[in-house]
Amino acid sequence: MNSKKKRSLILRYLLYILGAVLFFCSLFVISVNLGLWGKIPSTDELANLKYQEASEIYSRDSVLIGKYFLYDRQPITKEEVPQHLADALVAIEDERFYEHSGVDYRSLFRVAFKTVLLRDKSAGGGSTISQQLAKNLYPREASGKLRLVATKLKEMIIARRLESVYPKGDLLLHYLNTVSFGDNTFGIESASQKFFGKNAKDLRIEESAVLVGMLKATYSYNPRVFPEKSKARRDLVLRSMVRNEYLAEAEADSIIEKSLVLNYKDYDHSTGIAPYFREELRKRLLRLKEIKNDDDGLSIYTSGLKIYTTLDYKMQLLAEKTMAAHMSKLQRQFEKSHGNSAPWIRDKGLINRAVKNSGPFKKLISQGLSESEAIDSLSTKKSMVLSSWEGDLSIQASTIDSLRHYMKFLNTGSLSLDPATGAVLTWIGGIDHKHFKYDHISQSKRQVGSTFKPIVYAAALESGISPCTYFSAQEIEYKNLEGWSPGNSSDEDETYLNYSMEQALSRSVNTVAVKVLEKTGIPTVISQAANMGITAELPEQPSLALGTGEIGLDELAGAYASFANDGRAVRPYLITKVTRANGEPLFEHQEADPEEQALSDATRKLMVEMMKTTVNEGTAARIRTTYGLRNDIAGKTGTTQNNKDAWFAAITPKLVHVSWVGLDQHEIGFKSTSLGQGASAALPLFATFMKELNRDPSFNHITRVRFEKPDQEILASLNCKPVKRDGFFKRLFKNPKKKRKKKFKKS
Template identity: 35%
Template sequence: MVQPTRNAPPRNFAHRALRALSFQRSWFKKLTKAVWILLLSFVVVTPLFFYVVSINLFGLFGGMPSLRAIENPTNDLSSEVISADGVSLGRYFRYNRSQVSYEQLSPALVQTLLDSEDRRFRDHSGIDARAYLRIILGALTFTYQGGGSTLTQQLGKNLYTLELDGPAADLGKLPQRLIQKTKELIIAIQIERNYTKDEILTMYLNTVEFGSNAYGIKVASETYFNKPPSMLTWQEAAVLIGMCQNPSYFNPHFYAERSLKKRNEVLHKVMEYGHISRVTYDSLKALPLGLNYSVQNQNKGMATYFRNVIQRELNKWCTEHGYDLRDAGLKIYTTIDSRLQRDAEDAVANHMATLQQQFNREWRQRGLNPWVDPRTGQEIKGYLDAKIKRTDAYRNLVKRYGADSDSVGILLRAKKPMTIFTYRGERDTLFSSMDSLAYYNRFLQTGLLSMDPRTGAIKAWVGGISHKYFKYDHVRQGTRQPGSTFKPFVYGTAIEAGYSPCQEFADISPTIRLPDGSTWTPPNSSGSQGSGEMVTMRRAMALSLNSITAQVMQKVTPQNVVSFAQRLGITSKLDAVPALCLGTSDVTLYEMVAAYCSFVNLGIYTQPYYITRIEDKNGNVLENFTPKTRQVMDELTAYKMIYMLRGGVEEAGGTSEGLSYDLKDNNEIGGKTGTTDNASDGWYMGITHNLVTGVWVGGDERNIHFPSWSFGSGTRTARPIWDKYMTLVYRDRNDGYDKGPFRRPSQKLDTELDCGQYSASAEGEETF
């Protein structure tokens, strides 16, 4: 046997090398095979898994939104009330959300959203593979690399609730998360197939919650900055986009420091991606938040009483047509002009604050509260004790303790923290229920309605002094005695019967026998039975002489006056009695304004209307509304009544003579004051060629009286509001309501209307 030499390699070296090489090749083949198996499994199993999840195979994974639902997503949208000049007056909502289009988004807002939330949004198809790779690498290296959800995926989560309601719901967190994410990806792909990038981005911003009852970018922009999304700046956009991750945590109103820090982080991203410069970033991050915060609700915004009153009609319309007003996203277009509405609200607030101060001072000087018996002039005893029993606070205490329990009275007088209304803003104080009742019963209320007589369109509606604290509407809900503002119906009946505005009557109060055998002799406001001088009907109405109005009523009869008023739109019950000539039957301000419009519109009554059309959320017109009209008197009668009403302004001593010179200059105006004899109501009806406006002032209840009849006269309480309102209207050159003459009738007058000039002084304001 030959022995190997000492320097020869071992016999098995080559063998071992061959075995190692063979093992490496075998391992590589197995690895390659495994990779291919995994890859093929991924290619085959992943689509299959996506498919079985999408169809919810055997009900294992929970339902998915249908393709139709994805193609036509729905979400709760507030219905919006819009003025005639395109201004949002307010919304009806379950969730305060309103849509905008892509064109209504500021470029800064769009870019800030993309830089902060999804930089590759325009490049991916709903799934950002690079983001998922980043997450995987972050998990392997134990470093958080940010989320991987695209805007499209987040939109899917905003639109649809993806719950696991099948057997998969019992699996562990990891399988549940896998299924949930799969559903998100499926929906994201479907959304990308059905919508453009601009549409997806807009839908996302329309569905995000921003806290403070603000859903969607439009409401958020209005809530935090009081501006539309189209006007958002870089720093404002950064505040709102920063809230998308956690609207409560980054709410700028409640957590300003957090919000400011988050805003600057978002702005830094915008700078990093080159959309603002370093200089711009440095200047923007130094700015304060600059909030103009106001949470929207039915008590805020313009025309609050109007929106509340028409809501009942809108709910009825929605029920008949299969909509829910609070989430259907309807657009309700109205006749209200936001400029006139603002003028009306400003005029009311300005005058009522001053009047209330005078009212309180006068009663304090008398040592009385304003709830007095007009017959005795004494305060009504037990007034508050009786009224508290009609409140929820009293009923709840009685339910808990019993009507005879001392606890009821004690707790009604127990003071507690309360926020109250004042003309200088809300104020926190300590009030008991009795304190609150006494405080609020001292406030005077008002109503103002302004209407275009040519179209019947209501242009301004103010139902009270504060909708948050006083819900009752004094335009359409409240009925009160109109006093002397009813007199034009008496004189209108006479004009229609052939009397002339220039016909003279002796200023002597008649004695009228009543059906019960008693007599009635109405005095003038001075208390006298008349001066005995001869006065034309025009001047009698201008001076509001009760003596001559009662004589005319005798001649035309109460029943004919009732018939005339009803033709002109008075629907409240009118008592056909002699005293009706002084306005003793209750009517609404709404009825009175519409009736006076019949004079200005030359005998055509136009039913007041305030909704022009209703559109669905996509802008499709669901219904158009047009006013109903009818001829209620001939043109000559109507024009003669305009001449009569102008007498209040033009006759010496007329009850409208004291209007501002600027209003009367180069203008034709008519007006009529009214005051109830128990000093609880003051009225003013003012007419111009294109606006008829009525104003009422008084207490919420009839037992609330003015300190004196002269204090409560329409001249002092209601007319100044009309004066201030019309002054503001004429200052706005863009609202289309300018000065001018009344429209003349097409039919020629028998005689020229010219009753001459009088210089005699007035006996004073009217009664009733």
């Protein structure tokens, strides 16, 4: 065979091979088009794009305080996209966006030539914005080279269909609404809020350039993690805008000189403002029938709901700030008071019980390990991070070490209400939601100590006992109560003293409170508590007068509101309204019919005056002496047995604030009453918060309001000596060293 025929044969074979390749490529493209490699959406489906949206939570002063989502995304409209943002995106991602119809073949061939022939791995992917949108809308699932090629072809087909359905501006909008910025953040609005604390429409050119620059590699160019790399990428985006004539060179040079400045706000469920409030809000939303029973399958995680709440953003910030300052200081004092003999160090029984009640121990036991094996496993030291008020500690520690570390932490709960409506203004369920999920407002019921006494005294007044009735402070041993003998915390010998009700309440005299309860009757007091909104089951025992009943903090706050709300209790509420993403209302809080009056006007006014005395000169006097507050304030401190729980309930004409401090490990208490009493541990949470409110004129409508001036009849009924001393003959027959014994009359 001569060379000419040989060349002709080779050429024929090459043509056959090329034809076969083209044939199989055509078949492959047809198979992709037919959906054999996965369904391709029709133009009708593409014309009705829907994607999951995060629901947004707003404070009463219209601040975005959190989100609920599976994918953190808030779509925006074309009017909310700054022109410089669209220009930056096109300049760096798809220079010929306005020239092609979904696929930029020129760019595609350039990338193929560089990648295949020149082995240049930095050549890029050649995908247009339309193709990237297709990828955003229909994420890649399968792996493998052939599958990847099929997926790329699908994206090209979808991109061309998208271009036939939407104008270029709408395609840019859909892309910006769907693109991922990492960390489960989707869409330009969510990214703008996270990194710059503002809406996308308010972005400056340099901020738009930062966010657009992230799209090449969301982690590598994350401005929080790698600020220098992010700035360099930002500047490259700005140069691309100059090259494509979207930005003047002089303006770009000026912007490039600017530092990268963030206002980072992570909308994680455990961080940010009011995490305990947001979690309780989530639970209540899931129970809301308007959402639960909706035929459209509404979800707080995917339906883009707008949730408007009662929370005051500025007040919550101040409450969290003052809580952290007080609790960190109190924690140091608490640990110092226990010293090296602290129960979390020395009490092996306590530690052992805590370990056996822990989740890690129970999990190991469920896996078949013996108790000793489980404890050995939990004793193994490893690298871990432990939280503290001074910051995170990276140390070598065991799981048992971790349990002991967190066992010692004081925790707290505090709540502020509008007493006229029950609207929750601040909500602090604990010191740190990340490490302490338990909410001490919605989940906890603790003994309330002397904060229950105002309910006892109110019941007494309602039953006709005069506020100037005197009760002996002498300690009594009750024979029918197994010798129970409640005493007072005062060091003063009170054997011969008799207190008026006002003085006894202001000084929180336990012996008198029990006698007032006895005279009033336990059933009457329990009925009074129920009328004031207390639903907790209360002990039908004389110790009720000392606050041994376990009541939720929110119920106690609602009951105290009756003293400032014409004698009517309130039910704390969190939600004002919920709408769909388009603003269509779903739920709106309706003011309930006023509760029945739990207190007569006379009783309410008397109780306010008596609790003002508690603040002015009684157990809460440090509000005046230490903190220098001159606001109109009434209130009551509370401390439970062995200093386990510290309480303070404050009332002003426009605000009710209740705070609790204690330990989740209830076997541990304060070492001393001086540190653990309500006036020391809980009262400062209110006092420092109130001082901050006083500094801000925008809260004058709360801080400068005065209680109504009591009429002469009320003042006259309180016009008696606060303390009377027994006369000579009574003192003659009383032995201060010997307790008086009697039976307690339970009804």
